[in-house]
Amino acid sequence: MNIIACVKQVFDLQQVRIKKETREPIMENIPLTIGDIDKNALEEGVRLIEQHGGKVTVVSAGSEDLEETIKEGLAMGADEAVLVIDSSLDSAESAVSAVVLAKTVKKIGEFDLILLGEGSSDNYSGQVGPRMAEILDLPLVSFVKSLKVDGHRIQAVRSLDDCMEVVEVDMPAIVMVMSEINEARIPAVTQILKAGRKPKQVLSLDEIEVDPAEMETKVETLSNLAPEQDRKQVIFKEDADTAAADLFNALQSEGFIGR
Amino acid sequence: MGNILIFSENDRVAYSLLGKGLEIASEQGSTVGAAVLGANLKDRADEYVNQGAQRVYLPAQGKEMLESNDAAAYAEAIAQIAREFQATVILLGCTRQGKELAGRLAQKLEAGCINDVNGMVLREGQILCERYALGGATVMTQTVTASAAVISVMPGTYEAVSPTAPAGEIVEINLNLKPDKIQVMERQTKAADSVDIAEAEILVCVGMGLGDSGKMPMIEDLAGVLGAEIGSTKPVATDQKWVSEERLIGLSGKKCKPQLAICLGISGEIQFVVGIREAKTIVAVNTDENAPIFSTADYGIVGDLNQVVPKLTALIKS
Numbered sequence: 001m002n003i004i005a006c007v008k009q010v011f012d013l014q015q016v017r018i019k020k021e022t023r024e025p026i027m028e029n030i031p032l033t034i035g036d037i038d039k040n041a042l043e044e045g046v047r048l049i050e051q052h053g054g055k056v057t058v059v060s061a062g063s064e065d066l067e068e069t070i071k072e073g074l075a076m077g078a079d080e081a082v083l084v085i086d087s088s089l090d091s092a093e094s095a096v097s098a099v100v101l102a103k104t105v106k107k108i109g110e111f112d113l114i115l116l117g118e119g120s121s122d123n124y125s126g127q128v129g130p131r132m133a134e135i136l137d138l139p140l141v142s143f144v145k146s147l148k149v150d151g152h153r154i155q156a157v158r159s160l161d162d163c164m165e166v167v168e169v170d171m172p173a174i175v176m177v178m179s180e181i182n183e184a185r186i187p188a189v190t191q192i193l194k195a196g197r198k199p200k201q202v203l204s205l206d207e208i209e210v211d212p213a214e215m216e217t218k219v220e221t222l223s224n225l226a227p228e229q230d231r232k233q234v235i236f237k238e239d240a241d242t243a244a245a246d247l248f249n250a251l252q253s254e255g256f257i258g259r
Numbered sequence: 260m261g262n263i264l265i266f267s268e269n270d271r272v273a274y275s276l277l278g279k280g281l282e283i284a285s286e287q288g289s290t291v292g293a294a295v296l297g298a299n300l301k302d303r304a305d306e307y308v309n310q311g312a313q314r315v316y317l318p319a320q321g322k323e324m325l326e327s328n329d330a331a332a333y334a335e336a337i338a339q340i341a342r343e344f345q346a347t348v349i350l351l352g353c354t355r356q357g358k359e360l361a362g363r364l365a366q367k368l369e370a371g372c373i374n375d376v377n378g379m380v381l382r383e384g385q386i387l388c389e390r391y392a393l394g395g396a397t398v399m400t401q402t403v404t405a406s407a408a409v410i411s412v413m414p415g416t417y418e419a420v421s422p423t424a425p426a427g428e429i430v431e432i433n434l435n436l437k438p439d440k441i442q443v444m445e446r447q448t449k450a451a452d453s454v455d456i457a458e459a460e461i462l463v464c465v466g467m468g469l470g471d472s473g474k475m476p477m478i479e480d481l482a483g484v485l486g487a488e489i490g491s492t493k494p495v496a497t498d499q500k501w502v503s504e505e506r507l508i509g510l511s512g513k514k515c516k517p518q519l520a521i522c523l524g525i526s527g528e529i530q531f532v533v534g535i536r537e538a539k540t541i542v543a544v545n546t547d548e549n550a551p552i553f554s555t556a557d558y559g560i561v562g563d564l565n566q567v568v569p570k571l572t573a574l575i576k577s
């Protein structure tokens with residue numbers, strides 16, 4: 001079985017701080033990593049291969065640092081990487097990423113299953129999967145929390161707002177996973193060392209033949225600021241008795257007791 | 260701006276979008292239509308008119324294709340209706356189905372798409388949309404620059420406002436749809452926990468610092484004396500299942516606006532904080548004085564919740 005796992009290079013969001021005066025996020029010197037749910041997508045691919053045999057190709061579109069970032073994905077068990085690198089793909093909008101990824105998948109040619117995350121860590125727009133499904137004319141199963149493969153068919157449990165569905169579809173297909181589908185492995189040092197030697201193909205936008213018209217942005221971002229926060233920040237650090245009493249008094253004076 | 264088309268598989272969500280759609284349309288001189296798909300079409304169409312839809316589209320043929328939840332068929336149906344109606348703005352409910360539909364529909368219509376929108380304003384003929392970004396750390400204001408826009412709005416963002424003199428027409432439309440590729444083998448309604456934590460005035464929120472489910476009675480006691488509902492972080496609801504998923508607060512759960520939120524054993528990762536940021540007062544109890552939750556708290560206790568919670572409960576009781 002040939003599996004493609006699409007993962008996005010993102011800033012490690014845990015490390016993003018907010019500039020107090022301007023409420024802007026500080027993005028300088030923040031390490032890059034693979035999106036959280038994307039790791040679950042890759043993990044699911046690796047597990048399926050361990051069970052059924054075959055190959056997992058990790059696919060990503062991004063800017064220059066991608067070759068370094070993707071090592072983590074190879075260390076997690078992907079057999080090879082296909083990367084599209086272009087400076088314009090740094091923080092590209094989902095519509096553009098979907099076109100680039102669809103073209104890349106076409107170029108790879110042989111695949112049974114494309115795995116993606118439910119949303120990217122930074123954008124969380126959930127557009128790339130549905131847009132790829134349209135471009136490639138493939139069935140898409142979204143919000144998947146468990147996945148089985150049986151011959152050329154997949155069975156998935158999808159979690160919608162008010163119901164759970166068990167669905168089946170023939171491959172090739174696209175599956176968008178939720179984070180609860182598995183716990184992504186943290187690669188061992190030996191895996192990380194081996195990752196550098198796994199096959200890696202780097203493609204340019206020309207090589208995957210994207211039409212410049214398809215790269216046009218469709219959405220403009222006007223501002224991106226942290227919401228205003230005005231909290232009292234009174235911290236009680238004494239022993240539990242005193243602290244609980246202080247908190248009780250505070251809650252009482254705010255009118256929350258005996259409502 | 261052309262016409263505005265509204266769709267959600269959840270009628271209540273659709274009604275709330277009708278109100279907002281009419282407000283935008285009245286400033287733009289455009290018409291607001293709604294697509295009604297699925298079962299029980301005729302009765303629902305009448306109600307959409309009551310709710311202010313100026314034109315309601317019902318599928319005449321091809322509706323048997325729309326009995327599954329496969330967004331592929333829905334996207335094709337709504338694309339055909341949007342073209343017929345000359346809609347350039349399509350407002351969808353950002354349920355999970357709605358979110359999948361949004362991307363597919365936008366691709367078909369070569370539209371720009373903004374999902375998870377929790378606020379819209381019209382400025383100089385452009386709809387400015389607000390949504391969380393960077394995991395919830397920031398709020399982005401975005402607008403679609405392509406000639407068509409697909410915008411999916413978080414349920415609960417707007418209230419339905421039924422107009423005083425509704426007048427709309429119901430139009431049947433022939434849809435040309437392909438059969439679904441996905442087969443639904445089984446469908447199970449999620450056991451609804453009768454609470455809606457988004458409506459709660461006071462929330463007691465628990466995180467992984469609780470340690471194990473055996474301590475839930477202690478939390479229930481505190482919630483009891485405060486008249487509060489219990490909410491939780493994601494790992495507590497989805498991994499540990501100490502509480503049901505309806506109690507999940509945050510980016511992937513409910514966004515709540517209580518008067519008071521008490522956060523116990525919660526680190527305060529941004530994906531959680533977005534769900535309580537609009538609380539009037541936030542209290543945090545955490546053993547780690549560097550836990551990020553303290554930076555969004557009005558009152559904090561650096562301490563062990565196992566000691567603090569019973570004491571606080573006892574004080575409130577007396």
Ligand SMILES: Cc1cc2nc3c(=O)[nH]c(=O)nc-3n(C[C@H](O)[C@H](O)[C@H](O)COP(=O)(O)OP(=O)(O)OC[C@H]3O[C@@H](n4cnc5c(N)ncnc54)[C@H](O)[C@@H]3O)c2cc1C
Binds near residue numbers: 121124467528550
């Ligand atoms: C795309 C995405 C979406 C997400 N959506 C959500 C979401 O909607 N909601 C959500 O909650 N999370 C969400 N998360 C996960 C989020 O990033 C955090 O992992 C999660 O909120 C952490 O939960 P926690 O605070 O319960 O656990 P932890 O981070 O493990 O924190 C436990 C805390 O308890 C404290 N503690 C330990 N023992 C005690 C004690 N005895 N007394 C007091 N304090 C104690 C510790 O100091 C620590 O701060 C999402 C993540 C991603 C990537």
Ligand SMILES: Nc1ncnc2c1ncn2[C@@H]1O[C@H](COP(=O)(O)O)[C@@H](O)[C@H]1O
Binds near residue numbers: 006007041101127129
């Ligand atoms: N640039 C990219 N390269 C590879 N995969 C991506 C990229 N952007 C998004 N994805 C995949 O698409 C999913 C949804 O992304 P989004 O639509 O941005 O929320 C992610 O979880 C990834 O699996």
